[in-house]
């Protein structure tokens with residue numbers, strides 16, 4: 001049986017003495033494309049960061065590919081694309097260097113790069129359409145291009161679970177389309193995706209399941225389509241009718 005990429009149970013995270021996440025459960029099954037939605041400050045970034053060990057939990061468990069987070073060593077199976085502000089701040093590096101850093105998890109020693117590293121990096125950069133910009137500094141690129149470079153970094157690491165925090169924020173429609181195409185190809189090749197989003201746009205057809213956070217708890221977990229329209233109670237496994245964030249059932253957030 002294929003291992004489940006991500007299983008979060010009862011996650012509670014407290015920041016500055018304030019509970020930011022409370023008893024959150026979240027699954028990403030093999031080959032699934034899951035989107036995490038919710039208003040600003042509902043805890044989406046904190047959830048994905050805690051799920052990969054970047055933020056400590058007060059309680060709860062996380063399993064990555066069937067292994068508890070605290071014992072998980074196989075970092076190459078995991079690709080994380082942070083929010084743009086986090087990704088670029090303090091990274092005075094070229095496209096090639098950033099993507100090459102995705103290969104670090106494959107190296108046993110601090111040796112030089114191998115031919116396999118160089119091949120994987122070139123292939124990943126081409127795949128995101130940035131082959132003409134390999135020597136550009138990340139800071140010179142547009143938001144959409146920066147996101148593509150961060151995705152190339154995850155590709156170069158040959159990640160099986162891609163965790164992306166708002167990859168379409170501030171990205172124009174054409175670039176959102178190419179991102180959707182790229183992610184569609186990855187999922188087709190067997191990757192699983194957990195994606196934080198405000199607007200789904202061209203990504204929408206790719207999404208298997210939506211999880212909505214509100215005030216640090218899961219308010220909804222089910223098909224995207226059921227978020228729109230009157231009756232979505234039947235897909236809500238947490239009992240009762242989901243309390244959807246304001247505007248989520250309307251057209252505003254769904255492009």
Ligand SMILES: Nc1ncnc2c1ncn2[C@@H]1O[C@H](COP(=O)(O)OP(=O)(O)OP(=O)(O)O)[C@@H](O)[C@H]1O
Nearest residue numbers: 015016020038039040041042043044045046047213
């Ligand atoms: N390092 C921190 N210390 C204290 N509080 C924090 C910290 N990071 C986040 N928070 C708070 O935790 C809550 C959840 O933040 P988080 O960034 O996870 O939300 P989000 O849903 O991703 O929001 P957005 O959509 O604006 O990115 C917010 O109230 C935020 O102010």
